[in-house]
Amino acid sequence: NLKSGSGRGAHPACHSEPVKQIETTAGYLEHSMTEEGKRKRYQRIVEQLEALLVKSNDRTAHCATVAAVLHHKVPGVSWTGFYFIKGGDLVVDAYQGPVACQVLENHKGVCWAAIDNDATQIVADVHAFPDHIACDDRSRSEVVVPIHDSAGTPFGVLDIDSHRENHFDEVDGAGYEAVVRLLETTWNTPRSET
Ligand code: SME
Numbered sequence: 001n002l003k004s005g006s007g008r009g010a011h012p013a014c015h016s017e018p019v020k021q022i023e024t025t026a027g028y029l030e031h032s033m034t035e036e037g038k039r040k041r042y043q044r045i046v047e048q049l050e051a052l053l054v055k056s057n058d059r060t061a062h063c064a065t066v067a068a069v070l071h072h073k074v075p076g077v078s079w080t081g082f083y084f085i086k087g088g089d090l091v092v093d094a095y096q097g098p099v100a101c102q103v104l105e106n107h108k109g110v111c112w113a114a115i116d117n118d119a120t121q122i123v124a125d126v127h128a129f130p131d132h133i134a135c136d137d138r139s140r141s142e143v144v145v146p147i148h149d150s151a152g153t154p155f156g157v158l159d160i161d162s163h164r165e166n167h168f169d170e171v172d173g174a175g176y177e178a179v180v181r182l183l184e185t186t187w188n189t190p191r192s193e194t
Pocket residue numbers: 079100101104108109110111112131132133134135136139142159161
């Protein structure tokens with residue numbers, strides 16, 4: 001006869017039903033995966049995120065959820081997270097992985113290149129990238145996708161790193177872009193008041 005938290009699936013701290021936990025995939029299973037298999041995996045991730053992002057209207061909650069799902073469902077990644085422009089710098093937001101640089105200044109590095117060129121960056125070898133900012137010196141390759149506001153101006157990025165050189169291809173780039181399109185739609189579509 002409990003008063004709170006006694007409903008089926010209720011969690012007192014969560015105000016919502018528990019999220020089905022996802023399996024952690026370690027290592028570089030990528031090798032055994034076909035392009036089609038990878039494409040389908042990103043499709044499943046987007047579908048899962050569509051169901052999760054309606055559970056709040058909060059951007060931080062959305063970013064934390066996206067970082068957690070992506071980081072645990074894409075094999076071989078070392079860091080998955082967000083930077084947003086604040087006061088002219090890129091400032092870190094929700095992420096999964098080792099401690100990262102909090103502020104990226106001066107339009108240097110891969111994240112700023114994604115913003116300044118308004119284009120996804122797939123970098124096979126970060127050591128060959130001019131002005132690359134090494135938050136984790138084990139990082140070897142990365143993908144950065146710009147995130148746009150409702151006027152179409154980039155105001156942040158989704159950044160994914162790997163300790164393995166040349167870890168990401170066009171399928172990964174398109175997969176992460178699909179996730180960013182979902183966030184843009186979620187954030188930039190006016191909600192009806194009814
Ligand atoms: N590599 C990024 C810096 C951020 S970290 O990778 C988390 C860059 O060069 O912009």
